[in-house]
Amino acid sequence: MKDIYIHPTALVETEEIGEGTNIWAFAHVMEGARIGKNCNIGDHCFVESGAVVGNDATVKNGNMLWEGVTIEDGVFVGPHVFFTNDLYPRTRWLPQTRLRYAEDRTWLSPTLVKQGASLGAGAILLAGITIGDYAMVGLGAVVLKDVLPYVLVRGNPARASGWVCQCGKPLKFDHEITVCATCGLAFRQEDGSVRCLDGQKS
């Protein structure tokens, strides 16, 4: 018997929700969506058929996770983040566009948010983007390119402006190796990318 909380006003049309997950008020999870264990899906969220959320994720209020969006384990999706899945969006009821949308889903560009990453409030992700492990997207950033693991990006368009630890705090690299002043994890920076030297993934 699964310990799932679904608010009385929420609409949940999928069976694929892991134990310990909460779905809050006025949220709508469609048939064919998949949500893992111990997640929070905030008020007024919409999770479309084909969207996937891993375990231990926080999806704050007002998010819309479309078909093609994959949220891995331990991700933080801030309030009202903007996901997209179509680089050339048009209404599909025009004669000029019906062919494109009638085909198999070649119009769809997927989005992948990898383990432990955070997306700040109101961040906007172009369709087709990958956000690396534990990366952090600043509030309101407009992300047009992939973001590497542990990178902080900010601005419109979003640009790298530092590194962050798995715990969320900034990392400083005076040398090739650094230790997070907050949580003690060790990292190595090499050729512009950062990896964790401790046991936790990547």
Next chain:
Amino acid sequence: MKDIYIHPTALVETEEIGEGTNIWAFAHVMEGARIGKNCNIGDHCFVESGAVVGNDATVKNGNMLWEGVTIEDGVFVGPHVFFTNDLYPRTRWLPQTRLRYAEDRTWLSPTLVKQGASLGAGAILLAGITIGDYAMVGLGAVVLKDVLPYVLVRGNPARASGWVCQCGKPLKFDHEITVCATCGLAFRQEDGSVRCLDGQKS
């Protein structure tokens, strides 16, 4: 008898909805709003009295169409686009502002989105703006000026960064006349504006 779908959780207070239109979950369409035929109004949308939507439009989730906003036929409104209708917004309960809001609607600046245009996710439109036929507003763009037909705009503030076809794909002009590589429509660029040479409107 009209073939309209209204989700059981939606609130629809207007009679003026065209056949073939769907109103999805937790949406609220007020009395005095008008919506045409074959439209999709997504979850959590709000359509205020005085807002107008034409035929064949797609209004993705979480949009708020205020009084003064007109969406023409075949428009795509991406998720969570921001419309506004007041250039100097204040609460109307202050003594300093009551006079302004008590008058006839001189405080209201209308917005017009013309036939076939697309507004990307999280785009923001200053009150008083017109978006031209088949124009495309990039995701997260902050639009402070009118946008001409077939123009793609991006950034904050939004600036022109190319041309798009009626089908949504980019147009390249090596000469005064070009043909869309995707759908074959022909266009002429003249004095900085583009028009379609085929039968479809403008």
Next chain:
Amino acid sequence: MKDIYIHPTALVETEEIGEGTNIWAFAHVMEGARIGKNCNIGDHCFVESGAVVGNDATVKNGNMLWEGVTIEDGVFVGPHVFFTNDLYPRTRWLPQTRLRYAEDRTWLSPTLVKQGASLGAGAILLAGITIGDYAMVGLGAVVLKDVLPYVLVRGNPARASGWVCQCGKPLKFDHEITVCATCGLAFRQEDGSVRCLDGQKS
């Protein structure tokens, strides 16, 4: 007996709502939230435990007021403004972050929006910010620093771009003292800050 309107679809779990206030459709006001008199809380809003709204405030649709957010009297919160309360957000279900979120609320950075200020549609406020009396935040502005009274800010990141009156209209300073052409209030500019010379609060 209090004259409060709560839409039948709204969820209101607090007793602390002042008379004359309206709570609209699909809004959710949690236990422990406080809202003053004569306010409008629009459709699809979320007001969390610990959020505070003063009197005569307009909170347009789709706003999320988190714990730590204080909205003073007479504030205008435009559609879908983004508030935040955590500078280093992570999901709290990761081993790496549990310690931080288990502690007392040291992770929480409060936001204060002072009397009569306006926040434009889609504006984004970094956690820990104060918006001064009657200041105006332009639509889509990303506010990373405090905003002084009567200042208009715009852009990403937001920068000062003028002054506004209590009534919302722009103020021009040709000299140290000016009078609003719309409503007649007088102001003095001194050392980069503006104050009102008339009886109404600062």
